[in-house]
Amino acid sequence: MFAFAAPRRRRRPSLTPMIDVVFLLLVFFMLAARFGQDAGIELGLAGGGGAWSGPPRLVELTPDESRLNGVAVDMPGLVAGLGRLTDSPADPIVIRPAPGTDLQRLADVLAALRAAGFSALALVE
Template identity: 50%
Template sequence: MSEDSFDLGPRRHPRRMSLTPMIDVVFLLLIFFMLSSRFGMDAVLPVAGGAEGAGSEWQGAPRLVDISPDSVSLNGVETPEAELAGALAALMPEEGAAVILRPRDEADLQRLVSVMDGLRAKGFNNMILVE
């Protein structure tokens, strides 16, 4: 028997493998990981809300801190940020009394948080945020 006796017809080219199912799986994995991952750190700002709407009597001198993009004012008087805690301590009637924070002149959230962190580091934990 010679090779010519087994004629199987014209030679077929091997079929190319399709990449579409693999691409679909990659996109599904990409969507899964995008939806299940967390893209940032969630931070909670502990700010007093006035005891759920119940009124309380204010004690002591006013303690209103106006936060601007480039300055900080205590009761309308511009105060260097490094001296803010000392000036506030002189106005506190008791430890734990509230301090009112008011962002002004397009002050961004990061500026507000940095002032709050500075006050919290000096022991002022009761802060009320107003518009």
């Protein structure tokens, strides 16, 4: 006859590695979570305003320069030029980034115009 070994008691799996993994995931997600409010730039929806009044105010952004109505200007010149072209800070200003313009450059220009008091900024393609 065949002689089989005596049946051994089944070993239960240890829960320690699973608990370690759960705690590591908990720590990871707590560190990766972002608490607080991110900075944002408010833009109005196009077509919601009234009729256009005053001279044209087109700000074109390229990767290398900023142009106000086709004339290359630096940032202080842009703010000063828009101040001369607007009657009030609520007058609309059209901003058109050229293809290839960095998003950070656009955000910097929008933040500078907001800081200068201009509130009606319209972003177009």
